[in-house]
Amino acid sequence: MFLTDEEKRILDGAEGTGRQKAMEMLYALGLTFDAEKLIPVKRTHVALSGQEGDTYWCELLVNGGAVCSVPPTTNPYWDTDYLTKFYDVTPEEFDLARRTGEAYRKIGAILTYHCAPGVCTNVPFFGEHIAFSESSATPYVNGAIGARSNRESSISALAAGVIGKTPYYGLHIDDNRRGDLLIDVDADMKECYDWGILGYCVGRIAGSLNPVLRFKNKVNPGPEDFLYFGAEAATSGAVAMYHMVGITPEAPTIEAAFGGKKIPAATAVITGKTLADEEATLTANTGVINLVMLGCPHYTYSQMLEVERLFNGRHVSDHVAFWILGESGAVELAERSHLRQRLELLGVRMVGQTCIDEPCWKSFEGHLGLTDSPKCAYYRERRGQPFALRRLSGCVEAAIKGRLD
Amino acid sequence: MADEMKVYKCRGIVKGGGSGEAIVSADAMCFYLTDPQTGTVIERGHAIQGRSIANKILVLKSGKGSSVVQVDGFYQLWVKNNLPKAIILRDTEPVIVSSAVMVGCPMVDRMEGDPYEEIKDGDYVEVDADKGEIRVRTK
Numbered sequence: 442m443f444l445t446d447e448e449k450r451i452l453d454g455a456e457g458t459g460r461q462k463a464m465e466m467l468y469a470l471g472l473t474f475d476a477e478k479l480i481p482v483k484r485t486h487v488a489l490s491g492q493e494g495d496t497y498w499c500e501l502l503v504n505g506g507a508v509c510s511v512p513p514t515t516n517p518y519w520d521t522d523y524l525t526k527f528y529d530v531t532p533e534e535f536d537l538a539r540r541t542g543e544a545y546r547k548i549g550a551i552l553t554y555h556c557a558p559g560v561c562t563n564v565p566f567f568g569e570h571i572a573f574s575e576s577s578a579t580p581y582v583n584g585a586i587g588a589r590s591n592r593e594s595s596i597s598a599l600a601a602g603v604i605g606k607t608p609y610y611g612l613h614i615d616d617n618r619r620g621d622l623l624i625d626v627d628a629d630m631k632e633c634y635d636w637g638i639l640g641y642c643v644g645r646i647a648g649s650l651n652p653v654l655r656f657k658n659k660v661n662p663g664p665e666d667f668l669y670f671g672a673e674a675a676t677s678g679a680v681a682m683y684h685m686v687g688i689t690p691e692a693p694t695i696e697a698a699f700g701g702k703k704i705p706a707a708t709a710v711i712t713g714k715t716l717a718d719e720e721a722t723l724t725a726n727t728g729v730i731n732l733v734m735l736g737c738p739h740y741t742y743s744q745m746l747e748v749e750r751l752f753n754g755r756h757v758s759d760h761v762a763f764w765i766l767g768e769s770g771a772v773e774l775a776e777r778s779h780l781r782q783r784l785e786l787l788g789v790r791m792v793g794q795t796c797i798d799e800p801c802w803k804s805f806e807g808h809l810g811l812t813d814s815p816k817c818a819y820y821r822e823r824r825g826q827p828f829a830l831r832r833l834s835g836c837v838e839a840a841i842k843g844r845l846d
Numbered sequence: 847m848a849d850e851m852k853v854y855k856c857r858g859i860v861k862g863g864g865s866g867e868a869i870v871s872a873d874a875m876c877f878y879l880t881d882p883q884t885g886t887v888i889e890r891g892h893a894i895q896g897r898s899i900a901n902k903i904l905v906l907k908s909g910k911g912s913s914v915v916q917v918d919g920f921y922q923l924w925v926k927n928n929l930p931k932a933i934i935l936r937d938t939e940p941v942i943v944s945s946a947v948m949v950g951c952p953m954v955d956r957m958e959g960d961p962y963e964e965i966k967d968g969d970y971v972e973v974d975a976d977k978g979e980i981r982v983r984t985k
Contacts, residue, residue: 576912
């Protein structure tokens with residue numbers, strides 16, 4: 442792997458141990474994946490989590506004098522000012538959250554605390570070389586936008602932010618962006634929930650390969666649809682790049698999606714029945730619920746509006762907490778537009794800067810929660826809260842009744 | 847004894863090395879789903895669920911899981927001294943590589959021969975990432 446004299450100097454520690462550690466990370470990845478060199482990146486995004494491992498790495502770099510040359514936007518942990526009004530955490534949990542914010546501030550990160558940067562807080566353009574971690578953000582920026590990012594860990598993306606470069610391998614190179622397998626879809630795609638279930642099916646089939654989707658009916662996915670699709674394809678599998686024929690920018694035709702390679706026979710046909718069967722395997726739980734949690738990935742303003750429309754003036758059951766986790770800008774906009782106040786009158790609360798997988802939600806554990814996101818259900822179950830899954834309208838009706846039938 | 851050991855070439859990814867008893871996982875792993883206190887795999891339905899990877903030589907299919915939990919999984923095992931002595935990977939992916947780099951867990955891939963054929967649970971294995979060598983003594 443070729444390193445410039447300046448890169449070698451950084452690797453030798455001439456610019457401090459923080460930059461040295463970051464360069465060691467990029468160099469190790471470059472060697473492992475046979476990169477010929479490092480290339481500059483214009484944007485970075487770090488899946489900060491408020492977990493010890495990730496915070497340790499940021500502190501290690503910052504205490505070694507590193508500052509980001511391409512400042513990353515960041516994922517959320519949780520809004521410690523607002524949520525501590527409602528829920529208890531231990532002093533250790535609170536301290537870790539505080540340390541995380543402090544370390545990322547010091548390294549020069551842009552604290553967007555938003556997990557869908559490609560949608561609105563750090564939007565790359567077509568063909569741009571970037572380093573984005575967050576499993577749902579990577580397929581979005583590659584597939585829906587046509588920017589170029591590998592599947593990064595939070596720590597390799599932070600290293601890229603510090604150095605301003607990333608190893609040139611994988612999805613930065615044309616040939617690796619082509620489709621590997623074809624999936625036919627013959628299903629009615631009504632709302633982002635359906636795109637999420639489709640993503641869950643596709644991830645299972647594709648694993649870490651690049652799927653090409655060919656739709657029988659005309660579909661017009663929007664930002665939330667692409668986001669849900671990619672989030673779930675990267676939960677059940679490790680999809681980082683996909684094509685939708687006639688829809689996504691690198692697939693104007695099926696020939697373009699496969700980049701001139703022979704077009705394979707379809708590996709699978711996904712029908713409405715396939716989606717319904719997949720949903721059935723994910724939604725077994727019923728009964729009394731204590732929580733409805735929306736916003737994994739973070740809700741947009743238009744999704745918040747849809748919640749209000751579906752409630753149609755009715756109120757959440759007294760025994761249920763109803764939380765929307767939104768992009769901070771959308772939450773502020775909802776406040777300014779009084780959408781937030783109107784929803785609060787119905788028993789619906791919203792919070793920005795916050796992830797579903799955080800200690801502030803532990804008081805709900807042990808009882809059934811409800812969400813519109815398979816990814817939310819998957820990660821919350823690991824923390825000891827079983828979750829049921831319904832489309833948004835089903836979540837709203839169950840919240841009003843206090844139970845899921 | 848050294849002369850009974852079979853030697854295989856491999857590629858070093860994270861430098862260093864270690865020796866010990868082999869544990870072979872046919873599945874990819876998310877290290878977040880191990881108990882840091884013991885190194886025991888707690889993921890339901892996993893190929894080595896209920897068994898400890900602590901201080902062993904782990905033969906592993908690949909990494910899996912979100913872009914940040916893998917990092918924390920490695921970190922928690924590291925601070926409790928319960929990481930594997932070394933990891934022999936079959937399918938290499940960036941998130942597990944960067945996690946191992948951060949904590950300095952010796953890691954190799956591209957073993958000459960299929961690691962699942964050449965190494966069985968309980969074999970004594972020496973991994974030398976610097977020399978690019980794996981030595982195996984059958985149990």
